[in-house]
Amino acid sequence: xxxxxxxxxxxxxxxxxxGGAFAQTALCYNCPPExxxxxxxxxxxxxxxxxxxxxxxxxxGQSLAQLxxxxxxxxxxxxxxxxxxxxxxxxxxxxxxxxxxxxxEIPDGLxxxxxxxxxxxxxxxxxxxxxxxxxxxxxxxxxxDLQNPQYKxxxxxxxxxxxxxxxxxxxxxxxxxxxxxxxxGPAIGFFKDLKKNDPIVPKQxxxxxxxxxxxxxxxxxxxxxxxxxxxxxANVAFVIPAEGSVVVPYVMSLVNKGPNAANGRKxxxxxxxxxxxxxxxxxxxxxxxxxxxxxxxxxxxLPASEYARAKAVDYAKMAEVxxxxxxxxxxxxx
Numbered sequence: 001x002x003x004x005x006x007x008x009x010x011x012x013x014x015x016x017x018x019g020g021a022f023a024q025t026a027l028c029y030n031c032p033p034e035x036x037x038x039x040x041x042x043x044x045x046x047x048x049x050x051x052x053x054x055x056x057x058x059x060x061g062q063s064l065a066q067l068x069x070x071x072x073x074x075x076x077x078x079x080x081x082x083x084x085x086x087x088x089x090x091x092x093x094x095x096x097x098x099x100x101x102x103x104x105e106i107p108d109g110l111x112x113x114x115x116x117x118x119x120x121x122x123x124x125x126x127x128x129x130x131x132x133x134x135x136x137x138x139x140x141x142x143x144x145d146l147q148n149p150q151y152k153x154x155x156x157x158x159x160x161x162x163x164x165x166x167x168x169x170x171x172x173x174x175x176x177x178x179x180x181x182x183x184x185g186p187a188i189g190f191f192k193d194l195k196k197n198d199p200i201v202p203k204q205x206x207x208x209x210x211x212x213x214x215x216x217x218x219x220x221x222x223x224x225x226x227x228x229x230x231x232x233x234a235n236v237a238f239v240i241p242a243e244g245s246v247v248v249p250y251v252m253s254l255v256n257k258g259p260n261a262a263n264g265r266k267x268x269x270x271x272x273x274x275x276x277x278x279x280x281x282x283x284x285x286x287x288x289x290x291x292x293x294x295x296x297x298x299x300x301x302l303p304a305s306e307y308a309r310a311k312a313v314d315y316a317k318m319a320e321v322x323x324x325x326x327x328x329x330x331x332x333x334x
Contacts, residue, residue: 025052026263029063029079029255032056035205036121036223036250037283038080044279045270051263060085060164067094067255076255077264082164084319086117086251095253098265102272105289109312110249119249120271121285123221124310125165125172127239128228133213140217142242143173147193156200156215160191161326161334163203168248169219170325171318176243181317184325191333201334210236221248226284226300238302245310249288 033039033055042053058066060082067079071094081089089095090112097115111118127146129139137150146155158166174180174187200206200215207224209215211234225238252271254264270276277292284300287293301307 024050024263025054026077026260026267027056027075027258028053028267029056029066029076030058030060031080032058036285037279040283041271041276041279044275045267048275049266049270051266053267061162064089064092064094068092071256074255074258077258077260078252078254078267080120080250080252081117082168083117083119083249083251083315084167084322085164086112086253087316087319089253090116094256096256096258096261098254098268100265100268100272102269102277102289105291106272107288109315110288111251117251117253118272119251119288121277121280121287122247122249123223123285124240124247124307125168125219125245126222126225126241126310128210128218128220128225129237129239130210130213130216131235131237133216139237139239140241141239143176143190144243145241146217147190147197149197151217152197153200154216155194155197156202156206156209156217157219158206159201159203159334161329163205165205165220167322167325168246170329171313172219172244172246175246175311175313176241181314181321184321184328187325188328188332191329195333222301223284230284230300240302240306240309242309247310247312249315250285 031038031042031053033042038055042055045051045053063079063081064085067076067089079089079095095116099115103118106118127140131139134154140146140151157169160166160170170184170187173190174184177186177190179186206215206218207228210218211228211232222238225236228234228236252268254261254268258264272289274292277287277289278294280287281293281297
C-alpha cells in the first residue's frame with residue numbers, strides 16, 4: 001500500500017469516526033481546535049450545515065507539504081493557511097478557485113483575484129507579556145526594549161526558519177527598523193544582538209509556556225494575548241511595539257480536486273457568513289468582514305490608535321523571499 005493510499009484511508013476513517021456519513025463530511029487541513037477557536041467553529045459548521053469537519057492539528061507548512069504530496073489523489077477538501085503558504089499553494093497547483101458568499105466584502109489585497117485563497121481573519125504581531133512573570137520589571141514597549149539586559153532569559157520567539165509566526169516576527173521587526181522585503185539586514189542584526197539576552201526559541205506554539213510564566217515575553221499575535229487575558233483570566237498584556245508592526249491574514253482555500261468539493265464549498269461559505277465571522281471575532285481575531293465585528297468584541301482589542309502602527313505588507317513578496325530569509329537566519333543567527 002502506498003503512503004498516499006494509506007493517508008487517504010486514515011482520513012476517511014477519521015471522517016466516519018467523527019460520526020457522519022461520507023457524503024456529509026469535509027476534511028480540512030490545519031483546523032486545530034485549540035487555535036483561533038476552531039473548536040467552536042467546527043461545532044457551528046456541523047450544527048448549521050450538517051457537515052462534519054474533523055479537527056486537524058497540522059500547521060501551515062505541514063499542510064502545504066501534505067497537499068503537494070497528495071496532489072495526484074487529494075485527501076483534503078479545504079485548507080487553512082498563513083497567507084504566504086496560501087500564495088505558495090496556488091503556485092503549486094494544489095488549490096482551486098472559489099469565491100464564497102461574502103467574497104465582495106473582502107478587501108482587495110486580502111484575496112486572490114481568482115479565488116484560489118481568501119482571508120477569513122487576521123492577526124497583528126506584537127508582544128504577549130505575562131506581567132506577573134516579569135516580577136516587577138516594566139512591560140517592554142518597543143523592539144529596542146527587548147535588548148535591555150534586564151530581560152535576559154525572559155524573551156521568546158518562535159523559530160523564524162520553521163514557524164510562520166516566527167517569520168512574521170522577523171518581517172515585523174525588519175520593517176519597523178527600516179528594512180524591506182529586499183533587505184533583511186535590520187532583522188538579522190536584531191536577532192544577533194538579542195542572543196546576548198539568551199532568548200528562548202521554540203519551534204511550536206508556546207501559549208501555555210507564557211501562561212505558566214516560563215516565557216514571560218513572547219513575540220506572538222494579539223488574539224493569543226487577548227485569549228489569555230479574557231478567557232484564561234491571566235494577567236497578560238499585549239503590546240504593539242512603538243516602532244511598528246505588521247498585520248497578517250490567515251486564509252482558506254478549496255483543495256484542487258478534493259473528494260468532497262461540494263461540502264468544502266459549504267464550509268467556506270459558512271466561515272465567511274455573519275455567524276462564522278462572529279466566532280472569529282469572539283475568539284479575539286479580527287474578522288475580514290468588518291461588519292461582523294460586534295461592539296462588545298471590538299472593546300477587547302487595543303484602541304484603533306495603537307493598531308495604526310501595524311501595517312500590511314506585500315504578502316506575495318513576503319512569500320517569495322521567505323526561503324532566502326530562512327537560509328540567511330540559519331547561517332548567520334542560529
